[in-house]
Amino acid sequence: xxxxxxxxxNRIAVAAIAGILACVSAAPAQQLLPxxxxxxxxxxxxxxxxxxxxxxxxxxxxxxxxxxxLKQQAAAQGVSQQALSEAAxxxxxxxxxxxxxxxxxxxxxxxxxxxxxxxxxxxxxNGQQHIRTYAAAFARAxxxxxxxxxxxxAFWGLESDFGANxxxxxxxxxxxSLAYDCRRTERFQNxxxxxxxxxxxxxxxxxEMVGSWAGELGQTQFLPTHYFTYxxxxxxxxRRNLLRSAPDVIGSTANYIATGLKWRRGxxxxxxxxxxxxxxxxxxxxxxxxxxxxxxxxxxxxxxGRPLPNDNLPASLLLPMGRMGPAFLAYANFAAYTExxxxxxxxxxxxxxxxxxxxxxxxxxxxxxxxQLPFNEIKELQQLLVRAGYDVGKVDGxxxxxxxxxxKAMQIKYGLPADSWPTAxxxxxMRGPRIQAGPAASALPAPx
Numbered sequence: 001x002x003x004x005x006x007x008x009x010n011r012i013a014v015a016a017i018a019g020i021l022a023c024v025s026a027a028p029a030q031q032l033l034p035x036x037x038x039x040x041x042x043x044x045x046x047x048x049x050x051x052x053x054x055x056x057x058x059x060x061x062x063x064x065x066x067x068x069x070l071k072q073q074a075a076a077q078g079v080s081q082q083a084l085s086e087a088a089x090x091x092x093x094x095x096x097x098x099x100x101x102x103x104x105x106x107x108x109x110x111x112x113x114x115x116x117x118x119x120x121x122x123x124x125x126n127g128q129q130h131i132r133t134y135a136a137a138f139a140r141a142x143x144x145x146x147x148x149x150x151x152x153x154a155f156w157g158l159e160s161d162f163g164a165n166x167x168x169x170x171x172x173x174x175x176x177s178l179a180y181d182c183r184r185t186e187r188f189q190n191x192x193x194x195x196x197x198x199x200x201x202x203x204x205x206x207x208e209m210v211g212s213w214a215g216e217l218g219q220t221q222f223l224p225t226h227y228f229t230y231x232x233x234x235x236x237x238x239r240r241n242l243l244r245s246a247p248d249v250i251g252s253t254a255n256y257i258a259t260g261l262k263w264r265r266g267x268x269x270x271x272x273x274x275x276x277x278x279x280x281x282x283x284x285x286x287x288x289x290x291x292x293x294x295x296x297x298x299x300x301x302x303x304x305g306r307p308l309p310n311d312n313l314p315a316s317l318l319l320p321m322g323r324m325g326p327a328f329l330a331y332a333n334f335a336a337y338t339e340x341x342x343x344x345x346x347x348x349x350x351x352x353x354x355x356x357x358x359x360x361x362x363x364x365x366x367x368x369x370x371x372q373l374p375f376n377e378i379k380e381l382q383q384l385l386v387r388a389g390y391d392v393g394k395v396d397g398x399x400x401x402x403x404x405x406x407x408k409a410m411q412i413k414y415g416l417p418a419d420s421w422p423t424a425x426x427x428x429x430m431r432g433p434r435i436q437a438g439p440a441a442s443a444l445p446a447p448x
Contacts, residue, residue: 057182063093066180074193083200090172090206091192097169097177100213110372111320112365114345118158119353127153127357130162130246137234137247141254146265150358152253154350155220155340163219166243167212171195175215175224191215194224203231203240210243218242219249222256230256261336267313269333270351272303272326272363275317282418284317285408286330286338286401291315295329303327303364320348322421324370326363328352344401373422378403381422384430385410 058066071084071091109117131138131149138149160166175195179188195215198204204217211217217227219242231240234251241248257263275284276299283290283298291312300317301307308329315329328348337347352363373381379397386392390406404420411418414429 057185058180063180067091067176070176070179070189070192073189074196077193077197079193079196079200083196087172087196087199087206090170090209091176092173093180094173094177097174097213098181101178101181101183109345110325110370111345111348112325112370115349115352115363118349119356123157123161123353124356126162127157127353130156131357134246134250137250140234141250144251145254145258145263147254147257147263148354148358150354151257151263151269152250153357154354155253155257156249158346158350158353159221160219163243163246163249166210166219166221167216168210169213171209171211171215171217171224172206174211174213178215188215191224194228197228198224198231198240201228201240202238203227204243208243218252219246220253220256222252226256226260227252230260257336257340261339263336264333267333268331269337270318270331270348270355271329272355272360273300273308273317273329274303274305274364275300275323275327277323279317279323281319281323282408282412284319284323284327284419285405286316286318286334287405289314289316292329300327300329304361318348319419319421320344321366321370321372322423323417323419324368324421325366342400344399344404370421371424373424373427377424377427378422381407381427381430384427388430 061069074084075081127150130153138152141152142148156162172192172195175188175192179185179192181188195209195217199206199209209217212221216223222231222242227240227242231242231252232248232255233240234247235245237245239245239248240252242252258265273295279298279300292308292315293310293312295315295317296308296310313331315331316334318328318330318334319325320328328351330351334347334351337351338344340350341347356362375397378399379395382392382395382397382403385403385406386395388410390409391402392406393400393402399422403422407422407426408418408420410430411420411426414426416423416426416429
């Protein structure tokens, strides 16, 4: 789905990818859309007794009392009593959902492994086939929103394999359970109310609302707030049905990318390049944007050796696996991918898959294996960076942007190639006695 700055995927980041891998088959989907017929119906199941810890942020209120107050909030925001009555059987607490949320595990594949699986040829071909099959809807979406068909198709394929894997859990039960839990209660109270608004608007019934355990809906996995805000009726049936209508999926996804994620019409998003070994690696960072002409002066070419255009279009040199791995120029539109999902591996894979669907050749593979620190050593490196005065965000073994920025600063300090990729050499130096605490910002070159 969709992952804006405010979206749930931004908060689960790399852990979201683990969920994708768990539910996506390695074999190509055999059909363009789920077979016609009755939509899935959420199964009634006896709710699990709420855990006592869940009520701590609600002044000790029971789930029933919390739910009554939540319904009052929904009514105050315009949700009808009819919609609330229809939804009532599904607004039950499930401790299993909360346990699943708290037990998310970190995913550790490197970019080439993940992209090799998730941007495989079958998914590229399936995306191209969908663009041909729904040519009219894609053309309309590109005209109205400026989002290329390949960009829409790539998210569609990654999020649900074009509708084959949307999840099978009752959405309202997931949302209200996460709303009662204290970890992100405000977020999921808003999502629950948005889901009720979707029902009240007539887009879906409570029974039709079936999706992922985290409450995301439809073939591009929208959170209810995004569903309510960005879903459009592209097939003219009077409903915005992102579970069953391919035209609605296409138009709604384009609207979200253009309006919510601020896509720039007519501009590129990602291109594979080749950087020379003497490139100043401290300039390779998503926070540093240079004109393409400047990258050309520094020896960067397209991956096939063609020269870059001698223009001022700003871009960043993206090295998802450091200087020994693939290299890309990431343009302003790449920000839409990191907003959709702020995991660098996912966002780069989604952008790369879109280029493949659009006709670009496969990326060049590294000449040899690119060493990756294991999870426990990345976490140790984060701890050492924190002790040295750097902000890495959460010390969790996940290589996020803050960790990459801190790694670059420490690489500069030790005179190592500053490509933001954690190495055994950097870890060994940091384990030694020479660490000196200091503000992280002073070690980084100023963006230009």
